[in-house]
Amino acid sequence: MSTDALVTPYRQLREETLTRDRGLREKVMSLEEATRFVNDGDHVALGGCHLSRTPSAMLWALIRARRQNLTVSRSIASTETDLLLASGVSRHVVTSWFSQGLIWGVSKVMRHHVENKLAVFDEWSHMSMGLRYRAGAMGIPFMPSRTMLGSDVGKRLGEGFKSMTCPFTNEDVGLLPALNPDVALIHVQRCDPYGNAQLDGLQFMDLDIAMAAKRVILTTERIVSNEQIRRAPDHTRIPFFTVEAVVEAPIGCAPHECYGVYEPFFSHLDDYAALTTKDPVQGTQGYLERYYYEPKSWSDYLSRLGMDAVLDACRRGRKVHND
């Protein structure tokens, strides 16, 4: 365990929330402008899970802005977190599982950084990650749970994970510290200029992350009108007052997927795996140059992925609507 203050003091959490401008106001800006909401050293929680609804465009902008010493948490971490380590943006990852994906084997980039002690990977069970964000969202300091007991995962977290005898039932329960990230980066299918976000398909931990975080940067496939949001408010999952920035970033999860819009860019991910397996250092540096540092814009990045690849991912992505 290597987090600083594990749980944000309640008084501080409330005061920081009170001082935020929570009025209904427009907050549309560019990826570059939105980077100002992430400071060096912040704890940044990433929405989505694994290869799905990853806030790729915002991470692309933060890597280009050369942010440093970010602590990054996510339910399951994949290639996006490889690149945060390889670019030097982060040296501290908090997650339940970290690799590109079963079919590509164990991430050589993760292994290189963790085994050579260039980065710390704090491992929590998946449900524990979720309950930590949920406790943060609920404004309570900890959450009891019934996993990680009897395992080395729990033991290795040291002061991070405790247990107690339940005062009602006298059973042993584990205690998970609340997690209130400084910033949450969340990508959605649509939101309005105020930050009312609607998302389709799997929600992952995004609602809890948004509620727990001290500020949210939303990227979205498209910005819709507030009137459209108000026609179906039951579909709104993230309320505007948690959000500081709204950025329209089409195909903003590439090369990962966005439910109902595009599937993962599998060929690109195969190439990435081959490149980084061969040489996790040179492989990622070359990749970062070509796809992160050289492009003039997000659309230039997409051009480098290739029109054929974008259309193929979109054709597969729309299949969920065919039934």
Place this chain on the structure above:
Amino acid sequence: MTKHQLADDTYTASELLCVMAARLLKDGQIVFAGIGVPLLAATLAQHQFAPHLTILFEGGTIGPRIVPGELPPSTNEQRCTRHANMLLPITDVLLLLQRGYVDIGFMGGAQIDRFGNLNSSFIGDADNPKTRLPGTGGGNDISSLTNMIVAMKHEKRRFVADVDFITSPGWVKGRRSRAEAGLPEGGLWRVVTDLALMGFDEETREMKVLALQQGVTREQVQDNTGFKLLFDEKLQTVAPPTKEELATLRHLDPDCRFTA
């Protein structure tokens, strides 16, 4: 990816695992399945004999019907959601385990020990690991909260007396130690390998061979295991995969994504 070119009556080790694991499931069960062999085996069971079996995926899916040839890369992508009954946030689908709605948890394993503890975190010392593995994901949660089936290749380096690191607890140190550690429910029920089917002694909770795969000897199983196995008094031999089982499996995974 290579397409399989096997005759109807030959099969890969992964195909054998899928078939044997599928046979352990029952119609009507709620099965929490990991990616790879577990997902395929649960889907195979649905197609063969268990139409009312409900699959849960960690990404948040309740009761999908996997589309043949469109297997997901993990349990978190839209391919996991096809024809599903409901999509939940990850935390809530995992909480179904804690609430007690799940009959069977089903996953693969990198390293297992005589008490059925699983390691998917570190090979070697955790502070100076030879290999850092991806970690628990939901493995620790599933194994802590329900009855588990593990499907894996039977190799000496994978079957060790004590795992380097307990990522997902089985029977911990045997006997009553699991419950005493604060895990009163669930436990490792079956281990399926390409050599044998194993359970655990009711008293000591040590691994016990219940049945051998076709053509496999006791000695072969013991030689590929890094600790002394118990053998059931009524040791059986498992019937090999049928043509129908293999045909269904190859229909589901025509590209051998999980069965190569």
